[in-house]
Amino acid sequence: MLEPNYLKHTIICFFSQRGFLLDSCREKDMLGSMADIKIKINTDREVMVKQGDSLYATLADAGVFVPSACGGRGGCGLCRLTIPNGVESQPFTKPEKHWLTDEDRTSGVRLSCQVKVLNDLHVNIPEQLLKVKACQTQVVSLRNLTYDIKEVRLKLLKPDNMEFKPGQYIQVRIPPYELSRLPIFRTYSLANDPAESGEIELEVRYVPNGISTTYIHQYLKEGDFLSINGPHGNAFPSDGPGNIILIAGGSGMSPVKSILLDMVARREKRTVRYYFGAKALRDLFFVDLMREIEKKLADFRFVPALSEPMPEDNWSGERGLITDVVARHLPDAKDTMAYLCGSPLMIDACLKVLKSKGMTDKHIYYDKFA
């Protein structure tokens, strides 16, 4: 059983996250009428929640943050949990049929964003996941890196630190505003040196009409508070075969920057090549930082490539799609590990190139920003 105080806190969090203004009488009324479903977590915990929302959203409201790369839209398959009982009557949805194997389905695995909390249920949640923490942050600075990519630096307030590894990401909670009636969560890679304490950095590319990116680009101000949770996802390993290839486009720069700053801190000795694809000069950023890192690492080269340079760019560097540039530069990738980050299209095309050069799946890591 949970401590009574924890339960009260959970329920209060639930209402305050939904934007209710509570006075103590209303709070008591609501507790009686709405928080009437029991979720049993593993063998030893219970939480009372409101009926009707997805299990993914309900758990987030209760302070349990299930990994997601799609914000609960059935698009990533990461929110899988074993649910021994309580959702048997709910048919598998299309995303579940896509992401879950027959074996998953017979053993009670469901996508938590696809099942609804309609009655008491029992869910198994890995202990590691129960350690993912929500954190209150405050925006310390906002800076335009390009016309559509913004750097967001957040000071961690409560708790005032978050341990993470390069390649990991957080979920940002976007509060309700003009484009969304309810709070939503979106995933952003951590861009700073993991050794940096007390602040985190994100690079966010504007997606026209996107709920989160419109909020971050057009509404968020320095001094605002933002809730996040994390860290999520796997880190890019700090050891492995001989050479390292990093490939990114757009805001895919973000995790690569964190990986490189970590390499500088660890005095990485291996050969590292970083191919960054952009359309034109106005899409390039952090070039000076990359040149600095070239001086600090034993064998690192930054190779930016423009696919559609403008005449006024006077570009004398690499031209073409990043896949073609990688194919030209890379004679053989057998003794190599790679990290790729950017649009799904770019990553799929790069995977083909890397495999044609002899790389195996187990040495290729990637994050598709979808």
Ligand SMILES: Cc1cc2nc3c(=O)[nH]c(=O)nc-3n(C[C@H](O)[C@H](O)[C@H](O)COP(=O)(O)OP(=O)(O)OC[C@H]3O[C@@H](n4cnc5c(N)ncnc54)[C@H](O)[C@@H]3O)c2cc1C
């Ligand atoms: C592991 C992971 C890490 C990520 N890290 C970053 C990061 O560091 N920086 C960053 O900027 N983004 C990152 N993303 C993408 C981010 O999570 C959001 O998907 C993105 O910011 C769009 O959110 P939105 O709410 O503004 O758009 P939504 O409201 O979700 O979408 C609006 C419309 O735009 C489309 N759309 C959504 N995303 C994109 C996109 N990236 N490009 C083109 N169209 C899109 C949708 O299909 C929809 O039609 C990451 C994604 C993943 C999975």
Ligand code: FES
């Ligand atoms: S959160 Fe992405 S599929 Fe459920």
